[in-house]
Amino acid sequence: MALFRCLAIALALSFSSCYLSTPSSATPSDGFLRCLSEKIPSELIFTRDSSNFNDVLVSTIRNLKFHTNTTVKPICVVTVTDASHVQAAVRCGRMNGVRLRVRSGGHDYEGLSYRSERSEVFGVVDLAKLRAIAVSTDKGVPMAWVDSGATIGELYYTIAKNNPELAFPAGTCPTIGVGGHFRGGGMGMLLRKYGLSSDNVVDAKLVNANGDLLDRMAMGEDLFWAIRGGSGESFGIVVSWKVNLVKVPSKVTVFNIAKTLDQGTIDVLTKWQYVAPALPNDIIVRVMVQGQQAIFQSLFLGTCDKLLPTMTSRLPELNVTKADCSEMSWLESAAFINFGNNETTALLNRSSTGASGFVKIKSDYVRRAIPKGAWQKIFSWFRKNGAGLVILEPHGGFMGTIPAGATPYPHRRGVLYNIQYITFWSGNDDGLTAKSWVSNFYGFMGQYVTNSPREAYVNYRDLDIGENVVVNDVSTFDNGKVWGKKYFGANFQRLAVVKGMVDPTDYFRNEQSIPPLLQSY
Numbered sequence: 202m203a204l205f206r207c208l209a210i211a212l213a214l215s216f217s218s219c220y221l222s223t224p225s226s227a228t229p230s231d232g233f234l235r236c237l238s239e240k241i242p243s244e245l246i247f248t249r250d251s252s253n254f255n256d257v258l259v260s261t262i263r264n265l266k267f268h269t270n271t272t273v274k275p276i277c278v279v280t281v282t283d284a285s286h287v288q289a290a291v292r293c294g295r296m297n298g299v300r301l302r303v304r305s306g307g308h309d310y311e312g313l314s315y316r317s318e319r320s321e322v323f324g325v326v327d328l329a330k331l332r333a334i335a336v337s338t339d340k341g342v343p344m345a346w347v348d349s350g351a352t353i354g355e356l357y358y359t360i361a362k363n364n365p366e367l368a369f370p371a372g373t374c375p376t377i378g379v380g381g382h383f384r385g386g387g388m389g390m391l392l393r394k395y396g397l398s399s400d401n402v403v404d405a406k407l408v409n410a411n412g413d414l415l416d417r418m419a420m421g422e423d424l425f426w427a428i429r430g431g432s433g434e435s436f437g438i439v440v441s442w443k444v445n446l447v448k449v450p451s452k453v454t455v456f457n458i459a460k461t462l463d464q465g466t467i468d469v470l471t472k473w474q475y476v477a478p479a480l481p482n483d484i485i486v487r488v489m490v491q492g493q494q495a496i497f498q499s500l501f502l503g504t505c506d507k508l509l510p511t512m513t514s515r516l517p518e519l520n521v522t523k524a525d526c527s528e529m530s531w532l533e534s535a536a537f538i539n540f541g542n543n544e545t546t547a548l549l550n551r552s553s554t555g556a557s558g559f560v561k562i563k564s565d566y567v568r569r570a571i572p573k574g575a576w577q578k579i580f581s582w583f584r585k586n587g588a589g590l591v592i593l594e595p596h597g598g599f600m601g602t603i604p605a606g607a608t609p610y611p612h613r614r615g616v617l618y619n620i621q622y623i624t625f626w627s628g629n630d631d632g633l634t635a636k637s638w639v640s641n642f643y644g645f646m647g648q649y650v651t652n653s654p655r656e657a658y659v660n661y662r663d664l665d666i667g668e669n670v671v672v673n674d675v676s677t678f679d680n681g682k683v684w685g686k687k688y689f690g691a692n693f694q695r696l697a698v699v700k701g702m703v704d705p706t707d708y709f710r711n712e713q714s715i716p717p718l719l720q721s722y
Contacts, residue, residue, distance in 0.1 A: 261307030306378025349380025384433030393598030478597030
């Protein structure tokens with residue numbers, strides 16, 4: 202640890218002397234924009250003076266909550282098309298004291314990839330045009346290089362068109378950008394079989410705070426560990442990822458079964474908590490609760506005839522029948538789960554699930570099943586004004602075999618399921634009722650979920666659980682650990698040490714970026 206501290210201090214002095222001086226005759230903004238214009242094609246740079254600046258800025262904003270007149274916006278958006286443009290943007294930013302935020306698909310729930318909570322000068326590197334996907338089966342090992350600006354829908358489609366019996370474990374929303382999804386873990390319908398997206402990353406190309414382009418060997422194992430689920434934008438800009446592809450059968454089975462309170466949904470939910478995490482790894486059954494019903498949605502890597510005996514013996518209360526099942530290819534299931542049909546080309550539509558309203562989201566983890574008597578109280582919350590929905594994502598299976606420190610994502614052995622709380626409101630509403638509902642419901646659920654810390658999922662970012670405090674232009678560890686331990690548990694300190702090694706001046710910073718730890722705590 203002492204060696205890490207010495208290296209970090211030396212790096213900090215080096216960074217300061219090399220990059221943070223700005224000519225007195227120019228503002229940081231002027232120098233930054235002039236530097237960009239000298240190193241990056243002008244058609245890729247959109248400043249506030251550009252006629253289409255606003256169109257570019259809002260092109261992938263998914264939460265209209267952050268498209269307002271009071272939103273703190275960047276001084277420019279750089280729509281990079283090559284890793285060299287990213288390197289140039291970082292070097293220009295460092296030389297002129299202008300920080301960068303990084304956007305892949307724009308799904309950051311708190312909008313921190315393109316806006317700031319506090320008044321500051323910053324630019325945005327938009328990776329949406331970095332979309333290359335190259336699938337390889339050399340030596341019989343299926344892999345792919347995927348750029349951070351590609352969506353997971355594009356990744357799914359490209360993989361399956363190369364080989365319909367190959368897939369990748371990632372989320373259910375096809376417009377999510379690969380870069381943001383992987384950097385926080387990446388949960389989806391294959392997590393019980395193959396883990397998170399980040400569990401299947403084997404290499405990456407990252408631009409660090411010096412503007413150097415590094416692969417896994419060059420960055421070292423500590424930094425490679427950190428970017429796979431540890432809020433990767435805190436450490437640099439990952440421009441592409443190398444991933445292992447996974448095997449899926451030619452036919453998979455899906456079902457959606459709705460159960461109302463009158464149909465015994467509380468009995469099913471109560472038992473589901475025990476059954477879902479213990480099912481064979483090939484089966485996932487997640488739940489969406491809204492109004493006075495729960496929808497049980499399943500993906501099984503096999504045929505209906507093989508699924509039914511397991512569901513009948515393990516969860517007879519759900520009463521799954523052959524009529525409930527639909528068999529299709531894995532790629533078709535990715536479309537079906539999101540759109541309700543198996544039109545796979547819809548996965549390529551980058552705007553198919555764009556923002557249409559205002560959203561607030563929170564998260565929890567459950568390690569002890571919620572008692573049956575509590576579910577009636579929980580359902581009463583969905584009769585209140587402003588009520589939204591919750592999604593319950595079961596863990597167990599392969600997820601439970603991975604050590605908590607193998608990657609920064611610590612929510613492994615013993616987790617029954619994750620909870621995502623979602624509420625919406627329209628532009629004609631101030632949102633107070635909806636935001637009050639989700640906040641109060643989250644408070645009520647505290648008695649049933651994890652505590653010390655109350656665990657949360659970093660990809661469901663929530664500024665309510667804490668924000669960084671900046672002292673002497675550096676985010677502080679003591680304030681960061683308030684929210685950091687909820688996302689990362691015991692892994693937070695290691696992340697902060699890595700941050701201190703590779704970015705001690707805190708160049709890559711936002712309201713919930715990893716703070717640099719320059720000494721042992």
